[in-house]
Amino acid sequence: MSLDGNAIAGLLFAVFGEEMTTATGVCxxxxxxxxxxxxxxxLRAPGAVARCSRCENVVMVLVEIRGxxxxxxxxxxxxxxxx
Ligand SMILES: [Zn+2]
Numbered sequence: 001m002s003l004d005g006n007a008i009a010g011l012l013f014a015v016f017g018e019e020m021t022t023a024t025g026v027c028x029x030x031x032x033x034x035x036x037x038x039x040x041x042x043l044r045a046p047g048a049v050a051r052c053s054r055c056e057n058v059v060m061v062l063v064e065i066r067g068x069x070x071x072x073x074x075x076x077x078x079x080x081x082x083x
Contacts (some may be wrong), residue, residue: 002041002042002050002051003040003041003042003043003080004037004038004039004041005021005035005036005037005038005039005050006021006037006041007041007048007051008036008041008050008060008062009021009037010047011048011062011064011069012036012062012071014069015061015062015069015071018081018082019082020036020081021035021036021037022035022036022037022082023036023079023080023081024036024078024079024080024082025033025039025059025060025076025077025078025079025080026076026078026079026080027052027054027055027057027059027075027077028057028059028074028075028076028077029034029052029055029057029075030052030054030057031054031077032053032054032055034052034053034054036079037052038053039051039052039059039060040052040053040056046063046064046065046082047061047062047063047064048060048061048062049061049062050062052075055081057075058075059073059075059076060072060075060076
């Protein structure tokens, strides 16, 4: 079962220091631009994986290690804050 990007809003806020669900991410695989809130999110302890809603490419991996959240954004071609 997948959730949407709102499920990782708190984690992203902790990392970026701002609200990221309305930021626009561009999938590095298919080029689709979508709001973080529209990504397909799978929660897996101790972290979460966000996938492109079109091609299922993994665009974000968040892992919490000893209270510090690490983010892997290699699946994103771009991540732009909302204007
Ligand atoms: Zn994609």
